[in-house]
Amino acid sequence: MVSRIIRENCGESVKVLGIYGSPRKGGNTELLLKELLRGCRDAGVEVEEVFLRDLKITPCLEIYACKKDGKCPIRDDMQLLYPKLVEVDALALASPVFFYAVSAHMKAFIDRCQALWARKYLLKQPISPGKPKRKGVFISVGGSKGSRIFEGPLLTMKYFFDSLDMIFYRSLLFREIDAPGEILEHPTAMAEAYALGKELAR
Numbered sequence: 001m002v003s004r005i006i007r008e009n010c011g012e013s014v015k016v017l018g019i020y021g022s023p024r025k026g027g028n029t030e031l032l033l034k035e036l037l038r039g040c041r042d043a044g045v046e047v048e049e050v051f052l053r054d055l056k057i058t059p060c061l062e063i064y065a066c067k068k069d070g071k072c073p074i075r076d077d078m079q080l081l082y083p084k085l086v087e088v089d090a091l092a093l094a095s096p097v098f099f100y101a102v103s104a105h106m107k108a109f110i111d112r113c114q115a116l117w118a119r120k121y122l123l124k125q126p127i128s129p130g131k132p133k134r135k136g137v138f139i140s141v142g143g144s145k146g147s148r149i150f151e152g153p154l155l156t157m158k159y160f161f162d163s164l165d166m167i168f169y170r171s172l173l174f175r176e177i178d179a180p181g182e183i184l185e186h187p188t189a190m191a192e193a194y195a196l197g198k199e200l201a202r
């Protein structure tokens with residue numbers, strides 16, 4: 001059974017997919033991504049939202065069937081996401097920092113994109129024919145003020161977006177944001193997210 005996916009059609013050709021990676025409902029990364037997508041909608045683009053915590057996504061099992069045809073044989077909600085990842089013009093991922101990495105929800109999703117990596121690098125197939133300049137953006141927050149907290153997530157995102165044949169266009173990263181909703185007290189974060197959403201529509 002496929003979990004909640006909200007589709008809002010604003011009638012334009014650009015499509016942005018927002019993927020929420022926090023287990024926490026109404027948390028900081030969720031607030032930021034919602035605001036980014038509000039910017040997209042206001043700019044007239046089609047927006048789709050996926051909450052990973054509502055989906056059943058098994059971690060990669062290293063079956064490697066994807067080496068043959070670029071497809072993952074595991075039958076779960078990830079099958080619903082593959083066609084969307086191929087079709088969208090921009091992808092916005094949001095995850096809190098968990099132990100200097102992305103959340104487990106986000107990591108399971110990313111690892112299952114090994115099938116797309118295989119399509120691109122082993123089978124030499126284009127991921128999204130005719131859409132060479134797709135954009136990927138990453139939103140993250142961490143509770144601490146550590147200078148290196150985003151290093152792991154950023155490296156992961158760099159290679160993830162590359163596998164999807166996307167440019168890693170921009171990241172929005174905020175330190176010392178811990179309690180739920182604390183991001184709302186940040187002087188510029190929500191405005192930055194909204195502005196990036198508008199920019200993605202171009």
Ligand SMILES: Cc1cc2nc3c(=O)[nH]c(=O)nc-3n(C[C@H](O)[C@H](O)[C@H](O)COP(=O)(O)O)c2cc1C
Nearest residue numbers: 022027028029096097098099100142143144177178
């Ligand atoms: C399991 C777990 C691991 C965490 N690891 C880190 C970390 O390594 N560095 C950090 O700065 N904050 C860490 N945090 C704090 C979260 O990044 C922070 O609370 C963030 O605001 C959560 O975002 P969310 O509301 O979108 O879920 C961790 C929190 C949890 C629950």
